[in-house]
Amino acid sequence: xxxxxxxxxxxxxxxxxxxxxxxxxxGSPTAPPLMRGAPVEPxxxxxxxxxxxxxxxxxCGRHDQWPYPELCCPCGTVLRIPVRPVAARGLTPPAxxxxxxxxxxxxxxxxxxxxxxxxxxxxxxAVSAAALYLTWLxxxxxxxxxxRPTSRIDLRAAGVIAQVDSxxxxxxxRDVECLWLNALNASASGVLFSLAGYADDARARADxxxxxxxxxxxxxxxxxxxxxxxxxxxxxx
Numbered sequence: 389x390x391x392x393x394x395x396x397x398x399x400x401x402x403x404x405x406x407x408x409x410x411x412x413x414x415g416s417p418t419a420p421p422l423m424r425g426a427p428v429e430p431x432x433x434x435x436x437x438x439x440x441x442x443x444x445x446x447x448c449g450r451h452d453q454w455p456y457p458e459l460c461c462p463c464g465t466v467l468r469i470p471v472r473p474v475a476a477r478g479l480t481p482p483a484x485x486x487x488x489x490x491x492x493x494x495x496x497x498x499x500x501x502x503x504x505x506x507x508x509x510x511x512x513x514a515v516s517a518a519a520l521y522l523t524w525l526x527x528x529x530x531x532x533x534x535x536r537p538t539s540r541i542d543l544r545a546a547g548v549i550a551q552v553d554s555x556x557x558x559x560x561x562r563d564v565e566c567l568w569l570n571a572l573n574a575s576a577s578g579v580l581f582s583l584a585g586y587a588d589d590a591r592a593r594a595d596x597x598x599x600x601x602x603x604x605x606x607x608x609x610x611x612x613x614x615x616x617x618x619x620x621x622x623x624x625x
Contacts, residue, residue, distance in 0.1 A: 392422045392469070398430060399463035408607050410454050410507070416447035420457055426470035431458065431584070433556060439606055441471055455507060455606025464613050466585045466603060500524060505608035508583075511554035517608035518552045518581040519543050526624040542570070547625060550579040552604075558582070559601075561589045568597050579620070581610060 394403045405422070412418045420443050440453040457469040503524045506517040519530045527545035543550040551567045553559045559582040571578030579600045580586075586594070586601055591614060594601050600617035602610035612618045 392424050394428055394459055394467060394469065396461040396463060396465055396467060397428065398465045399461060401461055401463065403459055403461065405457070405459050405469055407457065408455075410443075412445040412448065412450060412452065414445060414448040414450065416445055418443055418445045418452070418454070420454060420471040422457065423470040423472050428459075428467040428469055431466040431468050432558075433584075458605045460585075460603040460605065460611040460613060462613065464586055464588075464591055464603075466605075500526075503609065508604060508606045508608050513608070514554040514581070514583055514604055515543065515552045517604060518550060518602075518610065520608075521581075521602070521610045522548065522550060522579070525620065544574075544576075547576050548579060549574050549576045550581065553580070553582040553584070556584055558585050558587045559590055560587050561593050564590045564593045564597070564599060568599060571599075577625075579617075586613065 391404050391406045394405045395401070396403070407419045407422055409417045409419045420441055439456050441456045442451050443454045444451050457471060459467045459469060461467060501524075503521065506513060506520055508514050508517055515532060519532060522530045522543060522545060527548050530543055530545040533542055533544060543552065549567070549571045551563065551570075553563060559580065564580065564586075567578045567580055578597075579602070580594065581602045581604050583604050585603055591601065594616070595614055598616045600612065600620045601614045602617055603613055604610050612621055
C-alpha cells in the first residue's frame with residue numbers, strides 16, 4: 389500500500405495519502421503510481437475528461453481509465469495527487485489493502501461493516517454512491533425520487549432528505565439554503581453531497597444550519613468536510 393505525504397497549499401495542513409486500489413478485469417489489484425514530492429493541484433473546476441487517468445495493470449499489461457487520485461482537505465479544498473505517466477510505469481503496484489472505506493470513529497453508535505464504494509463515472513453513479521453511503525450510515529429505505537432540471541438530485545429516507553450536486557462547479561450558498569428549506573418542509577434532516585466541493589459562504593451557512601457536508605471523490609467514497617458531517621458519521625442517524 390503506497391502512501392505519500394501531501395501538504396495542502398491553501399491551509400498548509402499535512403496529510404498522508406494512501407493510493408486507492410482497483411481490481412483489473414484480469415483480477416489483479418491495480419493502483420495509479422503516485423509521484424512522490426510533486427506538488428498537488430487544487431481542483432477548482434471539474435471536467436469528466438480530466439478526472440480520469442490511464443493505469444496499466446502490472447499482471448496483464450491492460451490499460452484502463454481509473455479515477456484520478458484526490459484528497460479532500462478539512463479546509464474544503466479538493467487536492468489532485470500527481471501520478472506518473474503511463475509510459476514511465478515500470479514498478480509493480482502495491483498489494484491490495486481491500487476496498488477503500490471511511491474509518492469508523494470510536495464513538496460510532498453501533499459497529500458498521502466497511503463501506504463498499506461505487507466508482508463514479510456518471511452523474512447517476514454519484515447519486516447511487518451517495519445512496520449507498522446513507523444506507524451505510526444507518527438510514528432505511530433510501531430512494532431516488534428523480535432527477536431535477538438543475539442536476540441536483542434528491543435522495544429520501546426516513547428522517548432525511550439529501551441532495552447530490554454532480555455539477556463541475558462548487559456547491560453554492562443557494563444550494564445549501566434550498567436544501568435547508570426542503571428539509572424543513574419535509575420535517576427531516578438535510579445532507580449535502582458534492583463532487584466539486586463548496587463555496588466558502590456555502591460552508592459557513594451550512595455550519596450555521598448544522599447541515600452535514602460531504603465531498604464525493606471519484607472512488608465513490610464520501611468525505612466529511614464540516615463538524616455536522618463528522619458528527620453524523622460518528623453517531624449515525
